[in-house]
Amino acid sequence: MSACASLPPQADRVATQALARQADTRLGNTYAAAERQHADSTAMHLLPDGVDALLARIALAEAADHSLDLQYYIWHDDLTGRHLAHALLRAADRGVRVRLLLDDLGTNADDQVLLALASHPNISVRLFNPVANRRFKRISALVDFGRIDRRMHNKALIADNQAAILGGRNIGDEYFGASSEVAFGDLDILMHGVVVPQVSTAFDAFWNADSAYPIERLMGRAAAADALAGYRAKLDAFVAAERASPYVTQVGQRLAQFLDEGGVDFAWGKATVLYDDPAKISRAPEDTQGHLLPQLQALHVAPTRQMLVVSPYFIPGDAGVAWLRGLSERGVQVTVLTNSLAATDVSAVHAGYQRYRKDLLAAGIHLYELKPAASDDGKAHKKSLLGSSKASLHAKTYVFDRGSIFVGSMNLDPRSVMLNTEIGVYCESPMLAGEVVDSLLPQLDRIAWRLALRNDEQGREHIVWIDSEPGGAITERDEPEVSALRRIGIWFLSILPIESEL
Secondary structure, three states: OHHHOOOOOOOOOOOOOOOOOOOOOHHHHHHHHHHHHOOOOEEEEEEOOHHHHHHHHHHHHHHOOOEEEEEEOOEOOOHHHHHHHHHHHHHHHOOOEEEEEEEHHHHOOOHHHHHHHHOOOOEEEEEEOOOOOOOOHHHHHHHOHHHHOOOEOOOEEEEOOOEEEEEOOOEOHHHOOOOOOOEEEOOEEEEEEOOHHHHHHHHHHHHOOOOEEEHHHHHOOOOOOOHHHHHHHHHHHHHHHHOOOHHHHHHHHOOHHHHOHHHOOOEEEEEEEEEOOHHHHHOOOOOOOOOHHHHHHHOOOOOOOEEEEEOOOEOOHHHHHHHHHHHHHOOOEEEEEEEOOOOOOOHHHHHHHHOOHHHHHHOOOEEEEEOOOOOOOOOOOOOOOOOOOOEEEOOOEEEEOOOEEEEEOOOEOHHHHHHOEOEEEEEEOHHHHHHHHHHHHHHHHHHEEEEEEEEOOOOOEEEEEEEEEOOEEEEEOOOOOOOHHHHHHHHHHHOOOOHHHO
16 A cells, blocks of 8 residues: 555646856857857767766766756766766856756666755756655556656756757766676767757756656655765765776866867757657557657658668567668668677567567668677777676667768667657768768678578578678577577567567
8 A cells, every 4th residue: 555655746846947048158158159150050079989978978067157957867876977966066066056857767766865966955856757655666666557667768968058968878887988897889969059948948848747756745855954965975985086096087187178169079060859748658659749750750851872770779660660671672771780689788679679680681671780799999999998898789879861860869669669758869960970870880790790581401581690700701590699598588578468668
């Protein structure tokens, strides 16, 4: 009965909005001259490297004068998570208004820490679609599964309504090259210019949504009087202890370039922010009102020569296969990079994906699956300073004809399309599109297995994995680098009716 507690009322909750852009901020002064030269455009810079992606976030937090808005699905209490939290506290101490919106289930953060942060007069914390009972969260989530199953997968940071970062990265060591266990290959985009207020509008929609609950309201109380001082002391001690570590040292050495317009190479072009209506989680999955994917389709993005799909969790469904087949039949070279079974961190998704592989290959799609070993080529792949033992794909990026690119949080799977909320930006920029294509396509045969169809001696068609080694190609008939037991487990998952949940 305790697990069936209801969520508190929201009637008297105070709505807030993004603060207006002001020219006299440090970021405003930094970007003013370039923005005058490109009055109707957006400056865009890709962040494929994890260290760069972290220091870009810290740089914006350090440079903000008026406001910081952050929205994340996951925020780990680890080295990178604590350093970014420390940067937020420093910003709040100098008078910056901080709004932090987290997905309750994805983050699974310590409520006491969130209460402590929210006790700062300049910090507000809200949880999206939270579990009602904070003491028995797992039981409460199971009891209320139909609602709790719908999550906020968005990732966004906005500083002073002047600069923003969107992309695939959550907050945690594995996303920023600081983990010794796994390194996620990911992509974010740093932007300033006319697109940033669009990102702020999206944030406000989620911050003021019915599903966003202030942490104090969920807990039914404010933090203890000494909670913030205690958390601050713990955070300060951790940051001080890590100051001389190789990872933190490198971040500090490269921090200044992101505060200087001349230190980052920006491409200028038209950018459009696309995002799901936060009310998506309360509607039936098949109701596409306010969905991101139809917004992208409404832009009439129709490649005629080449399309690159990078999606770690890739379940195209019959409709997706038919769409890709149609592109291929019209002469478009479609290349898909996703995780192999050996590289994925969500095996159940692989079970949903594998049933479409033969149809994709038969349709002429160039299908690649990432190898789990990090590259030995330092020029092509920046390894973690801690020596990561496993590589896994996490970027969600789609490139059309080397002329435009979508970067965001949306995977091509049923969960992203129908259940969760997502956000991303569509950039009409041959420079950015070419940067992704030129950095990825030439190394696909080295970092990934290429899939193909072959016939055995009895004429039966099957899939092979081709590893292009320097000494010659190696062809395997089974999922590479995984045990027979794991392959059996994936086969069992593939026969269960769970695809709509993946």
